[in-house]
Amino acid sequence: MAKELKNLTKRADNxxxxxxxxxxxxxxxxxxxxxxxxxxxxxxxxxxxxxxQQLDKMFKQTGVQNAYFPLLIPKSFFSREAEHVAGFAKECxxxxxxxxxxxxxxxxxxxDPNAKLxxxxxxxxxxxxxxxxxxxNWIHSWRDLPILCNQWCNVMRWEMRTRPFLxxxxxxxxxxxxxxxxKEEAEAKAQEMLKVYADFAENYMGVPVLQGVKSExxxxxxxxxxxxxxxxxxxxxxxxxxxxxxxxxxxxxxxxVTYLNKENKPEYVWATSWGVSTRLMGALIMVxxxxxxxxLPPKLAPIQVxxxxxNKGEEQLAQITAKLQPVIDQLRELGISVKYDDxxxxxxxxxxxxxxxxxxxxxxxxxxxxLENNTIEIxxxxxxxxxxxxxxxxxxxxxxxxxxxxxxxxxxxxxxxDAHVYECDNYEEFKERVKKGGFFLCHWDGTAETEAKxxxxxxxxxRCVPFAYxxxxxxxxxxxxxxVARVIIARSY
Amino acid sequence: MAKELKNLTKRADNxxxxxxxxxxxxxxxxxxxxxxxxxxxxxxxxxxxxxxQQLDKMFKQTGVQNAYFPLLIPKSFFSREAEHVAGFAKECxxxxxxxxxxxxxxxxxxxDPNAKLxxxxxxxxxxxxxxxxxxxNWIHSWRDLPILCNQWCNVMRWEMRTRPFLxxxxxxxxxxxxxxxxKEEAEAKAQEMLKVYADFAENYMGVPVLQGVKSExxxxxxxxxxxxxxxxxxxxxxxxxxxxxxxxxxxxxxxxVTYLNKENKPEYVWATSWGVSTRLMGALIMVxxxxxxxxLPPKLAPIQVxxxxxNKGEEQLAQITAKLQPVIDQLRELGISVKYDDxxxxxxxxxxxxxxxxxxxxxxxxxxxxLENNTIEIxxxxxxxxxxxxxxxxxxxxxxxxxxxxxxxxxxxxxxxDAHVYECDNYEEFKERVKKGGFFLCHWDGTAETEAKxxxxxxxxxRCVPFAYxxxxxxxxxxxxxxVARVIIARSY
Numbered sequence: 001m002a003k004e005l006k007n008l009t010k011r012a013d014n015x016x017x018x019x020x021x022x023x024x025x026x027x028x029x030x031x032x033x034x035x036x037x038x039x040x041x042x043x044x045x046x047x048x049x050x051x052x053q054q055l056d057k058m059f060k061q062t063g064v065q066n067a068y069f070p071l072l073i074p075k076s077f078f079s080r081e082a083e084h085v086a087g088f089a090k091e092c093x094x095x096x097x098x099x100x101x102x103x104x105x106x107x108x109x110x111x112d113p114n115a116k117l118x119x120x121x122x123x124x125x126x127x128x129x130x131x132x133x134x135x136x137n138w139i140h141s142w143r144d145l146p147i148l149c150n151q152w153c154n155v156m157r158w159e160m161r162t163r164p165f166l167x168x169x170x171x172x173x174x175x176x177x178x179x180x181x182x183k184e185e186a187e188a189k190a191q192e193m194l195k196v197y198a199d200f201a202e203n204y205m206g207v208p209v210l211q212g213v214k215s216e217x218x219x220x221x222x223x224x225x226x227x228x229x230x231x232x233x234x235x236x237x238x239x240x241x242x243x244x245x246x247x248x249x250x251x252x253x254x255x256x257v258t259y260l261n262k263e264n265k266p267e268y269v270w271a272t273s274w275g276v277s278t279r280l281m282g283a284l285i286m287v288x289x290x291x292x293x294x295x296l297p298p299k300l301a302p303i304q305v306x307x308x309x310x311n312k313g314e315e316q317l318a319q320i321t322a323k324l325q326p327v328i329d330q331l332r333e334l335g336i337s338v339k340y341d342d343x344x345x346x347x348x349x350x351x352x353x354x355x356x357x358x359x360x361x362x363x364x365x366x367x368x369x370x371l372e373n374n375t376i377e378i379x380x381x382x383x384x385x386x387x388x389x390x391x392x393x394x395x396x397x398x399x400x401x402x403x404x405x406x407x408x409x410x411x412x413x414x415x416x417x418d419a420h421v422y423e424c425d426n427y428e429e430f431k432e433r434v435k436k437g438g439f440f441l442c443h444w445d446g447t448a449e450t451e452a453k454x455x456x457x458x459x460x461x462x463r464c465v466p467f468a469y470x471x472x473x474x475x476x477x478x479x480x481x482x483x484v485a486r487v488i489i490a491r492s493y
Numbered sequence: 494m495a496k497e498l499k500n501l502t503k504r505a506d507n508x509x510x511x512x513x514x515x516x517x518x519x520x521x522x523x524x525x526x527x528x529x530x531x532x533x534x535x536x537x538x539x540x541x542x543x544x545x546q547q548l549d550k551m552f553k554q555t556g557v558q559n560a561y562f563p564l565l566i567p568k569s570f571f572s573r574e575a576e577h578v579a580g581f582a583k584e585c586x587x588x589x590x591x592x593x594x595x596x597x598x599x600x601x602x603x604x605d606p607n608a609k610l611x612x613x614x615x616x617x618x619x620x621x622x623x624x625x626x627x628x629x630n631w632i633h634s635w636r637d638l639p640i641l642c643n644q645w646c647n648v649m650r651w652e653m654r655t656r657p658f659l660x661x662x663x664x665x666x667x668x669x670x671x672x673x674x675x676k677e678e679a680e681a682k683a684q685e686m687l688k689v690y691a692d693f694a695e696n697y698m699g700v701p702v703l704q705g706v707k708s709e710x711x712x713x714x715x716x717x718x719x720x721x722x723x724x725x726x727x728x729x730x731x732x733x734x735x736x737x738x739x740x741x742x743x744x745x746x747x748x749x750v751t752y753l754n755k756e757n758k759p760e761y762v763w764a765t766s767w768g769v770s771t772r773l774m775g776a777l778i779m780v781x782x783x784x785x786x787x788x789l790p791p792k793l794a795p796i797q798v799x800x801x802x803x804n805k806g807e808e809q810l811a812q813i814t815a816k817l818q819p820v821i822d823q824l825r826e827l828g829i830s831v832k833y834d835d836x837x838x839x840x841x842x843x844x845x846x847x848x849x850x851x852x853x854x855x856x857x858x859x860x861x862x863x864l865e866n867n868t869i870e871i872x873x874x875x876x877x878x879x880x881x882x883x884x885x886x887x888x889x890x891x892x893x894x895x896x897x898x899x900x901x902x903x904x905x906x907x908x909x910x911d912a913h914v915y916e917c918d919n920y921e922e923f924k925e926r927v928k929k930g931g932f933f934l935c936h937w938d939g940t941a942e943t944e945a946k947x948x949x950x951x952x953x954x955x956r957c958v959p960f961a962y963x964x965x966x967x968x969x970x971x972x973x974x975x976x977v978a979r980v981i982i983a984r985s986y
Contacts, residue, residue: 033567034566039560039561042560045560045561065535065538067532067533067538068665072530089594093565093590095586097587100568100615122593153647154646154647
């Protein structure tokens with residue numbers, strides 16, 4: 001059984017298969033009988049809950065409040081903003097009826113043709129339209145602004161090719177929607193929320209991200225600017241991990257949302273929207289995990305420390321438990337989540353493999369000899385280093401180790417990422433090298449034509465114009481035209 | 494403006510209109526343009542979040558884990574359990590297509606007839622079917638049991654008559670689904686979760702509930718037993734506030750879910766499901782609130798204490814703020830949520846009315862004279878009692894008052910409920926008295942015929958056979974036949 005648990009595809013053999021295997025074997029999620037929709041299993045959901053709680057706290061610290069808007073959007077709303085509908089119409093689930101009836105022979109049910117809706121309803125792929133239709137009633141004067149709302153919910157985009165967490169037809173996310181009196185305030189809010197996402201990715205997920213702005217082609221449908229955080233997976237591909245949009249007055253104009261300014265004159269309202277989704281689970285899994293299974297950052301691990309007694313017989317188990325109990329209590333008092341696994345139906349070897357697969361950051365094990373010697377075995381999941389140490393001071397040691405793991409996995413991921421970011425000025429060279437992954441810093445002439453050519457010939461896309469890169473003008477490597485900045489180009493998920 | 498806020502329909506004039514007014518005026522929710530779906534506004538959602546957090550904690554203490562299952566259910570799954578589909582088919586939203594396309598003139602979008610689904614999908618009205626289809630793969634041996642899952646999600650039931658929180662087409666809820674090896678264990682779990690609901694209703698919402706079991710007619714579609722908590726509103730009507738179902742082996746048989754018992758023989762699995770929804774918001778509002786607005790239990794109030802400075806000019810405001818700051822800090826250190834409202838754009842009178850309307854449990858106000866005299870005004874929302882007290886010891890006083898309010902509103906609601914529970918043995922008398930509301934303890938012969946007759950003639954229904962009532966046999970007041978027990982009959986929401 002322990003062998004079977006470990007029987008994971010190796011990253012070097014097939015990175016994509018390794019990911020799919022891991023999601024299932026670590027009990028994170030599985031495919032459902034509904035096309036492209038997944039079932040998030042309790043262990044996977046527990047990680048998502050920890051993400052939600054932290055993000056929610058960070059949003060609220062910026063003044064954001066949660067609310068809830070309807071799942072279904074009337075088709076006519078949806079099509080009011082032209083770019084928006086063009087971006088989403090091809091992949092939306094449509095509700096056309098509101099009742100089933102028995103078939104004539106009474107053995108089955110069928111859609112009742114008498115229960116057709118007057119207007120079809122779309123399951124929200126995102127909620128700008130229904131929310132801006134609502135804001136119209138909430139906003140009258142400058143005193144009503146800003147409005148800073150967020151909702152945690154499910155959305156649906158009928159994707160043709162799906163992968164658990166990375167791309168699914170239904171997914172869970174949060175979507176923030178803010179309304180402001182001025183362009184400057186809205187732009188600042190969009191950027192502020194991107195910084196919240198980057199902070200969360202780096203300091204909680206341990207995933208280094210590059211912040212930047214998307215090219216026009218890659219913008220959210222209806223936005224004037226899309227800001228993004230881009231992470232690098234272990235195969236060198238990019239994963240867009242969160243986006244924040246400056247929407248200008250597009251939705252305010254489509255839904256006629258104006259406010260009276262301090263001079264009592266009507267003006268259109270400025271908007272932002274921003275979201276992260278269960279896609280973050282994909283980033284978390286792919287950035288840190290290894291051929292033995294998941295590696296989780298302690299700050300998001302549902303179980304931070306597992307303690308396994310290795311006993312011969314009931315009596316020894318009782319002795320080991322008595323010895324360990326104060327440690328368990330002290331760790332819990334520190335707010336550390338501890339699982340004491342004294343289930344005798346499973347062998348220690350199975351448990352070791354299982355908790356390794358599930359990415360529990362720290363494992364303690366105590367046997368008869370440890371009891372005699374006042375020692376304990378401690379293993380850290382990130383490096384798999386194992387040590388037999390004195391039992392005294394173990395609480396402090398665990399606490400320090402958790403902090404060290406959190407730091408270490410981030411540093412490791414950052415070193416990997418930094419070693420795979422390349423400046424590149426030659427298109428032929430680029431075409432060759434991009435196949436092996438990595439982020440390429442290349443001058444771009446700013447045209448959609450060049451962007452399309454690169455995508456067609458290499459499957460790579462412009463991920464963003466990075467903020468934290470000192471720019472000098474140059475020559476576009478594809479067109480030979482002048483370019484004002486380097487952009488990040490990479491293949492992506 | 495303060496007047497307009499207060500301009501609430503009186504309960505005595507029109508209880509139903511009072512409720513609808515209050516939901517809107519207190520910024521809890523509003524109707525959406527989608528039939529029967531509501532928008533939960535930030536203040537309303539903040540209360541729901543507090544409910545969720547507490548319930549979630551209580552569920553987890555019983556060993557329950559959260560998970561997430563798909564929004565959409567294939568029509569064929571839905572119809573596998575005959576009673577279940579009969580119960581829900583008449584009110585479900587059906588997805589038939591997965592794409593829109595532009596109309597010929599390019600100005601609108603329409604459903605793309607080429608994107609018809611092979612099998613229609615139902616937006617979950619509840620998730621037993623998709624979950625039991627999943628459990629089939631999770632359960633093999635007795636070692637895999639019990640499974641204790643819960644999900645927080647949205648569900649959809651196409652209701653014809655809707656009211657905010659009480660009955661809406663889309664609502665938010667939690668649904669727990671457990672799988673057990675034995676009938677006894679499943680029955681015990683169903684009852685355990687009912688007790689969790691009752692505990693939550695009474696000790697957090699301050700809403701007294703009667704626990705009992707539903708008649709066959711009123712059972713959940715597919716259940717062998719439905720347990721319920723029933724609360725009494727201020728008009729004497731019942732509100733079913735939470736239900737827990739013992740599902741027997743019905744869903745296990747429909748989805749072929751068996752396990753190998755310790756003797757290695759296959760047996761069908763036993764099931765429960767249990768849920769509470771945003772309907773609880775309706776109970777919370779209707780039980781405690783008055784003609785001045787909401788009254789919230791301190792344990793669920795988003796703002797527990799509001800502090801309002803009543804100043805003349807900036808300088809005095811600075812003095813008042815300096816005096817109050819240590820109190821604000823100390824209250825927050827105690828985990829009490831405090832809002833210090835020093836917004837000078839609104840007058841104190843407006844603020845007083847607004848926070849009264851929003852049900853903030855304790856209000857403190859400090860003016861120039863208080864500053865001189867070292868006093869402060871304290872008001873409690875439940876009784877509207879106002880006192881000018883010494884500033885010294887105000888933190889302790891506020892803390893005690895919050896506890897007292899929590900107790901008091903429960904006692905008040907219980908006294909009201911108890912004064913409106915009647916034993917009744919005469920059907921003519923019953924018919925007359927039930928119009929004015931109240932819970933009637935009546936002997937029932939156990940037949941669906943009698944139940945239907947009562948409902949038709951009085952609009953009242955059997956709410957439950959109450960647990961906490963000492964039963965003696967008697968005579969059914971309608972049919973004159975022998976009856977083993979008294980049931981609670983009432984009109985309901």
